[in-house]
Each structure stands twice: as structure tokens, then as C-alpha cells.
Amino acid sequence: MERNFVGKSEMVFWEKCPDIAFHLQFFSSSEFTFFLQNGKEYNAILPSLESSTLHSESISQEVERFIQKIDKEHTDLIYLYGLGLGYYALALTEWLKANPHHALVILEDRLEVFSAFLQTQHAEEIINHPRIHFRFISGKELWKTAVEELAYSFPAHKVQVLALELYEKHFARHLQKIRLLLTRKTVSSQAQFVEGFYPHELFSNILENTARLPEAFLVNSLQGKFANIPAIICGAGPSLSLCCEVLKKMENNALLLAGGSTIAALSNSGVLPHFGMALDPNEAEYIRIKNSVAFETPLLYGNRLFSDIFSTWNGPLGYLRSGVGGSFDSWIEENLGITKSSIGGDLNYEALSVTTLAVSLAIFLGCNPIVFCGVDLAFTGGQIYASGVLENKKMVMDQWKKEVKSENKLLRRKDSKGNPTYTLLKWIMEAESIAALTKKYPGTKFINASEGGLAIPGVSYVSLDEVHTLYCKDAYDFRGMIHAEIEQIELSSKKDPLKDLIFRLKQSTKRTTSLCQALVEELEKVYKSDPHMSIEKGRIVFLEQEIVQEEAYMHLIGTIPGSFSRWMQRVQFSCKDKESYLYKKESLERSLALWKQCQKALEIHEEVLEGMFVRF
The missing domain is CATH 3.40.50 (Rossmann fold)
Incomplete structure (x- = not known):
């Protein structure tokens, strides 16, 4: 009815x-x-x-x-x-x-x-x-x-x-x-x-690390170079400590990949990975990695990495093109001719860790089988890391119990052996992201050799001893192979072209900052004099058009308007009538807030670019 x-x-x-x-x-x-x-x-x-x-x-x-x-x-x-x-x-x-x-x-x-x-x-x-x-x-x-x-x-x-x-x-x-x-x-x-x-919060890392490109080799040039060679993806979970003695024996039988805190855990147990990986833009990554003694190992990195980490490293640096650095990274790569196939494009949007990228890398290198070791994704035995990462692991566990961010909230689940354990939402997401990735490669064998933690759906458990016996019979001089491959790779990134790019972007940022400041002033003038006036005013529209055509807008702050629009969806307009005084007033307030955020970000970008250009 x-x-x-x-x-x-x-x-x-x-x-x-x-x-x-x-x-x-x-x-x-x-x-x-x-x-x-x-x-x-x-x-x-x-x-x-x-x-x-x-x-x-x-x-x-x-x-x-x-x-x-x-x-x-x-x-x-x-x-x-x-x-x-x-x-x-x-x-x-x-x-x-x-x-x-x-x-x-x-x-x-x-x-x-x-x-x-x-x-x-x-x-x-x-x-x-x-x-x-x-x-x-x-x-x-x-x-x-x-x-x-x-x-x-x-x-x-x-x-x-x-x-x-x-x-x-x-x-x-x-x-x-x-x-x-x-x-x-x-x-x-x-x-x-x-x-x-907040694109400006990562920009300092990205720009600092971009300046290192002339010193690095391009990891993406290694596609297929380790075809049908076993790889072990090592995680820093507590169960890693149970595997280190076996891993020492396998140094010449399987390619060892370790990301972030795992580098410290392995090296402090006498195991040197063949490749280290680091992507985390936060200082916490530096605190964990500085405890490592594997400083001669090749380090594969993305430009978003917390830049102080390089002060702890003496080994070869490998730039990993993975598409996670945003528009600025892509712009730099395009202009420097870095066009090799990206690594990590086969991962879903919930794959937020270096471990998931390590799996994609192993597949890219052609490795088979791919084995997980120490990838607990749980607080095995009430601990977060294996020995050698942090001094007081129990204290860290207590801190997690007070965590308020959704991704870091403790959850109770059953581990791979059916026993109750604590895990985090982000680890559950990681396990399922790995499972989704493995399904895309039916021709590659995936094995979970971790002695604790969550199961990875669809990936069977085999002990590391059995993996060694069944799948790692051949011996390889991995360090020699890697050295030889690195010697043949050129990144095609020279210092002078990079300096020219930075100068070009610096000039565009300066112009865009001035335009943005003029736009904010114009919007404020309208708001003070006649807040119900439409913002579709001639000079306002002209300034907006000038801003969006600048390279600084496209590659540094172009993501801000979309993100701002998403954020403002939680606060609805008081009136839906677009011709009403209230709607126009609130529209003007939102425009002001948006362009002030853009202006703030541009000023930070300009300061960072100026400092970098002086160093060139």
C-alpha cells in the first residue's frame, strides 16, 4: 500500500x-x-x-x-x-x-x-x-x-x-x-x-631518497633471474628463533629475503639474508633496523623509507619500483626513464606490509618454491618479535593492549595448531592478502614453515627441516650471483638530470604557492564582504585553473582535494538548497579550508625542495 x-x-x-x-x-x-x-x-x-x-x-x-x-x-x-x-x-x-x-x-x-x-x-x-x-x-x-x-x-x-x-x-x-x-x-x-x-608528511623522505637514485641499482631489472630457485620469506615473529639454526644450513640452498625488523632478528642470530627490504616511512623502522649487523647486505628500498636508515647501511642499495610512492615518485621515474615492470601490482589494497611485498618480489624473481618462516602474524607466546629486534618484548605486548587504533586492536583467534592466541586486525588482513596472492600463481608452490602463529589460508605447513630435505637439494653461490647481477644493472639515473627535475619542480611549487595564497585571499575577501555570493566568481575560477595546471599541483598536492571531499562527507550541509544563503556560506567555508590545507602543504614542500636543491 x-x-x-x-x-x-x-x-x-x-x-x-x-x-x-x-x-x-x-x-x-x-x-x-x-x-x-x-x-x-x-x-x-x-x-x-x-x-x-x-x-x-x-x-x-x-x-x-x-x-x-x-x-x-x-x-x-x-x-x-x-x-x-x-x-x-x-x-x-x-x-x-x-x-x-x-x-x-x-x-x-x-x-x-x-x-x-x-x-x-x-x-x-x-x-x-x-x-x-x-x-x-x-x-x-x-x-x-x-x-x-x-x-x-x-x-x-x-x-x-x-x-x-x-x-x-x-x-x-x-x-x-x-x-x-x-x-x-x-x-x-x-x-x-x-x-x-597529508602528502607533505612523506615528501621529505621521498625527496631525500630520490637523491640516492644515482647510487642505486634497479631491482626491477632482476625479473626472472632466480627462476626455480627456492626462496624463504623470513618474518620477525617469535617463532623465527626456532628456525635460525636450520636457516644457517640453508644459506647456499635458498634465497633468504628479510624485511624491516626481520633483518635485525636474523643477523643477531648469525643469519645474513641475501636481500634486506625496507619501506616503512616511520622512525620506528630505524629503531628496529639500527640493531642489525647485516649492514653489508644489499638493501632493497622504496623512496618513502625513513631516510635515516641509510646511515646504518654500507651494502649496495637497490631501488624497488613498486608504485607505492605516489604521483611524485611516478613523475620522477617517468622523467628519468625508469620504466621496468613494477613489483607489487599483483597485491590487493589490504597488503600493507613489507612481507607481502617480499612475496611479490620472490614471484617476480622467478623463485619456486616460496617458503614462509617466522611469519607468525600473532603474539606467539605473548611476544611480538623474535629475539634481536627489541630489548623488552613483554613491555611492547602490554602497550598493544592499550592501543586504540582499529588496525592495532588485539583480537583473539586460533593459531595454526588450534591453540588460542592474540593477533591484530592488520595481521589477519596480511594473512588473507598473502593467501589471495598465492591463488594467482598456481604454478608456484607456497609452503608455510612458520612454527607458530596464524595459518595462511590455502598454504600448507611443512617443517623447515623437511623443506631443506625435499626442496633445497642444490647449492648456489647467492652472494656471488647477486654481485654479478648488480654489476650489470644501470638505473639510468644521473645526478644532473635529477637536479634539473628538482629545480623545475621547485619553480613550479613557488608559483603554485603564490597562486594558492592569492586564491585564499580572494576567498576570504568574498567571505567577509558577501558570504552568500557564489564561489564561481571570475578571479576565483581563474586562479583555480592556473593552480591545477602546475606540475607542483599534479605531483605534490593533487590528492588533497579528493581526500578533503571524502572527509567532509561526514559533515552534511545544513541546507540542501544550493541557492540558499546557508548552503553558499558553508560551501565557501569548505573551499577556504581546502585551499588553506593546500597552501600549508605547498609551503612545506617548497621548504624541503629549497633545502635539497642547495645540497645538489
Whole structure:
């Protein structure tokens, strides 16, 4: 039966959520029974849920139980599965008020619940809140697509996925899947957002390391050079300590790859990897790697690497073209003629670690079989690393228990032997990313020889001793082979062309900074004089067009507008009428915030470029 929207709440809902409101036109209100319980609280009965009531007998106590589940100080974004009659959302308005970055996203898959909610007195207040969002997912098959959209639209470091008490009871397994999927997708989305919105934070590393290109060999020139030779991907998990004696025996039987902290763990146990890898842009990578004694080993790196690490290294440097350095990296490579096939393009977007890239590298080199050792992806024995990485591993474990970022929250899972263990969401993502990669290469044999931690789906366990006996019978002079290959490789990157590129970019950055400053001044002038004026003003449009044509915009700050737009989706316009004073005022405020962020980033880029050019 078609429904007529006549109430004010319903009219406001039409404006905010026209897609959901459209469906509600054809929905019968007989699908629920609205009633007053205990003479003071409204509730509703849903026949579709075995005549369950949306809320318990004491709604105030139910709401209090819900509020106690929230980590208010360490949560930026809350997903609420189940709208109910809006009591949970109403209770969260104080939390939303506490921080302008807080947002609530309500997920509902029953139209009758929306219909019942719209009959409440507080519906209009909730609908009108600019940081409360509604999503209707009309079928189970649509949840995955909906989660992808939500993760993109609402990037966040600290997210909680909660549910209406009734839904927790009736749909516990579904809720568990939603919670894991939403958190995983949000972690990946947040990583992309941060790098897009703050490109200047990585730029110092990237530029510093770009200057090292003339000294490096191109790792991508080694494609297929180790065809059908066994490779061992070593991780720094606690179980690595159990494998080191066997790894010493295998030095001439398998190519040993170690990334980041694993280099320190292996070398301090008397095992020198044939290739070290480092990508992490943070100081923590330096703290771990400086404990290594493998400083003569070839180090394969990406330009985003924390640049102080090179002060700890004397061995050959190999530049690894992997596409993770962003537009600036790609621009440098293109202009210097670095065009060899990229490594890591076969990884999915959840592959965020050096270990996953090491697997892609081993495949690129032609290695077969590829063996995992010490890739625990869990706190085996309550520890995070093997011996030789950090002095106080127990202390670090205690710190993880206090971690508030979603990707670093402790989770209980069963390890490869069926025993309970702690792991992190990012490690679960890593295990499944590796599993997804292995499926793309059915002709390559993958073996998990790690003595603890999570299983890697689809990768069978074989002990390292058995791997040695069954698959590593031939001997190779790996260090001699690597030296000979490196000697034949030229990166095609000379210092003078690189200096010319840096100068060109420096000049473009200077021009773009001036243009950006002029644009901000023009926007501020409009805002002070007539904030309801359209920003489609001649000089404003001209300055914007000039900015986006500059190389500095395209290769240094071009990701900021897209990331800014994503961030602003959590704060809706107060009015949807684009001709209204309020809409134009808020549009102008957003434009000002965007270009001020661009101006700030450009000033930092300009300072870094100036310092680098002087050193050339």
C-alpha cells in the first residue's frame, strides 16, 4: 500500500535521505505496532522478527548499557547496526557535540524500522543532525558493496561497530561479519586518506631518497633471474628463533629475503639474508633496523623509507619500483626513464606490509618454491618479535593492549595448531592478502614453515627441516650471483638530470604557492564582504585553473582535494538548497579550508625542495 508523507519528520527525511524515503512510499505502516510502555516510553513490535519489540522493557536501562560499550575518548566514528526508535542515536548527541570530527553512521536493513522511527517526537532532531548519517541495505547480498562505499566515505583511525540490543541477539553472526568487514575496509581506506590529505608528511623522505637514485641499482631489472630457485620469506615473529639454526644450513640452498625488523632478528642470530627490504616511512623502522649487523647486505628500498636508515647501511642499495610512492615518485621515474615492470601490482589494497611485498618480489624473481618462516602474524607466546629486534618484548605486548587504533586492536583467534592466541586486525588482513596472492600463481608452490602463529589460508605447513630435505637439494653461490647481477644493472639515473627535475619542480611549487595564497585571499575577501555570493566568481575560477595546471599541483598536492571531499562527507550541509544563503556560506567555508590545507602543504614542500636543491 502506498504511504503518504505528511509529518514534518518525514518531510525532513525526504530532504536528507531521498533514496530511503522513496522506498518508504510503498511501505505499509501495518508492518509494525507502535505502543506506549510503562506509561512513558514508546516501543514498537515487529512481526517480521517473531513479534519482537524493538527495545527492552526498560529503554533507559538498555540505552545505558549501550553507552557503556563506547570507548568515548578513543572513538572517532561509530557504526550502529539497527536504528530502533532512535534512542541510541539521541543518547550519542553529546558524544557528537564533544568533537567536530565525531560521526555516527546508522545501518538498517528493515524499512519498517525507519517507518516506526519517523513516528517518534525526537526523529526530526536526529535527522537534522549534520553528523548523523543513515544507510539502508536492502538485502544481504548488498552488504559487501555498501561496506566498500562506507569505508571510502568515512575514513577513520578509531572506529567502533555496535548494534541495537535486539540485533545483537538475533543477528550475532551477521553482526560479527559486518564488524570485521567494516573495520578492515576502514583501515585500508584510512591509510589511503592520510597519505592523500597529508602528502607533505612523506615528501621529505621521498625527496631525500630520490637523491640516492644515482647510487642505486634497479631491482626491477632482476625479473626472472632466480627462476626455480627456492626462496624463504623470513618474518620477525617469535617463532623465527626456532628456525635460525636450520636457516644457517640453508644459506647456499635458498634465497633468504628479510624485511624491516626481520633483518635485525636474523643477523643477531648469525643469519645474513641475501636481500634486506625496507619501506616503512616511520622512525620506528630505524629503531628496529639500527640493531642489525647485516649492514653489508644489499638493501632493497622504496623512496618513502625513513631516510635515516641509510646511515646504518654500507651494502649496495637497490631501488624497488613498486608504485607505492605516489604521483611524485611516478613523475620522477617517468622523467628519468625508469620504466621496468613494477613489483607489487599483483597485491590487493589490504597488503600493507613489507612481507607481502617480499612475496611479490620472490614471484617476480622467478623463485619456486616460496617458503614462509617466522611469519607468525600473532603474539606467539605473548611476544611480538623474535629475539634481536627489541630489548623488552613483554613491555611492547602490554602497550598493544592499550592501543586504540582499529588496525592495532588485539583480537583473539586460533593459531595454526588450534591453540588460542592474540593477533591484530592488520595481521589477519596480511594473512588473507598473502593467501589471495598465492591463488594467482598456481604454478608456484607456497609452503608455510612458520612454527607458530596464524595459518595462511590455502598454504600448507611443512617443517623447515623437511623443506631443506625435499626442496633445497642444490647449492648456489647467492652472494656471488647477486654481485654479478648488480654489476650489470644501470638505473639510468644521473645526478644532473635529477637536479634539473628538482629545480623545475621547485619553480613550479613557488608559483603554485603564490597562486594558492592569492586564491585564499580572494576567498576570504568574498567571505567577509558577501558570504552568500557564489564561489564561481571570475578571479576565483581563474586562479583555480592556473593552480591545477602546475606540475607542483599534479605531483605534490593533487590528492588533497579528493581526500578533503571524502572527509567532509561526514559533515552534511545544513541546507540542501544550493541557492540558499546557508548552503553558499558553508560551501565557501569548505573551499577556504581546502585551499588553506593546500597552501600549508605547498609551503612545506617548497621548504624541503629549497633545502635539497642547495645540497645538489
